[in-house]
Amino acid sequence: MYIDRMSTSERLIESTRELLWERGYVGTSPKAILERAGAGQGSMYHHFKGKPDLALAAIRRTADEMRATAEGVLGGPGTPYERIAAYLRRERDVLRGCPVGRLTMDPDVIASDELRAPVDETLDWLRERLAGLFEEGQEQGQFAPHLDGEEIAAAIVATVQGGYVLARASGSPAAFDTGVRGLLALLAPPSTRGD
């Protein structure tokens, strides 16, 4: 939004964010970034040391945004189950994939500890946040006490990340929703049946 009113440096970061989401790190060239940002070579190498440096700024911002979005739902109103369900059902651009998770399939991102760090930290934060919320629900008797919060949290995040894979493979968001419904059915307290 209003990308034309941003500073050159901002336009470079925003253009990089879009391209990383669409094409990943390996598939994104400086040239494509510059074209989208409406900037020349000089600007990019003035503000950033190179492609990895610019990508790091873009990834950090995307990761921060994803965390804020998740917290918006997970920290919202409702019981723990309701908030987990709201997180799983929240509207997503499913066919575009997860702008953070998709980076884990990028060989150059995984090869760089610096580029991987924000991805790791974000998914790790998400798992811990969900684990805490699940344990809260357990204390309230909403979930079976024999379940492990960290395990359930990992299963939840994995279902979301894998849901993107299924959706993109089939070319339709349906598979994502189907998997989410399956997980929610397994998680649902008996009292919420037919929810």
Added chain:
Amino acid sequence: MYIDRMSTSERLIESTRELLWERGYVGTSPKAILERAGAGQGSMYHHFKGKPDLALAAIRRTADEMRATAEGVLGGPGTPYERIAAYLRRERDVLRGCPVGRLTMDPDVIASDELRAPVDETLDWLRERLAGLFEEGQEQGQFAPHLDGEEIAAAIVATVQGGYVLARASGSPAAFDTGVRGLLALLAPPSTRGD
């Protein structure tokens, strides 16, 4: 194995399979394929129309192999729950990711119906296979009757695919296993507790 004893065409396909797994389609250049296969430009363009044609042969073979591996476990001995658990727990090169699923994050693969087809068909087959197996377990009273086989199957496949994402983000296979344990705990018939 014995890649040096294969025909040139075979070596090209096998080298492409390895590189697609390691670096994806966008990150794999004909040059890298040729170097790994020990072949010249001419050989590749003699046997294949170009990069997409060679990649299609490689993807098809990888997809077939993955299906055979999955069927080996899902069609094996044991109750439906045991076979699903065996599938989820089977040994994997977790940090390398899924050679089929990772292709869904490749923009050029998703943009091509031809390249996407084997990926889609394989994951679709897997979901149907798991759904049938789950329903078999339901008939035997192993799983709750209110659960939907297709939904559970999608959640299972998504957990595996997303498990790779978590593992690669953290640089350790642990997160994959944690998610799988979480899902199995949710699926487990009461009689298998402590399994």
Added chain:
DNA sequence: GTCTATATAATGATAGAC
């Protein structure tokens, strides 16, 4: 069937003018 040349465009970066 395989090889080496050759071709055109893109990649990722640097130099230096303005």
Added chain:
DNA sequence: GTCTATCATTATATAGAC
């Protein structure tokens, strides 16, 4: 700060000798 050269390398493919 931004721009336009310029550069060495790689990507993807064709041509044609052997």
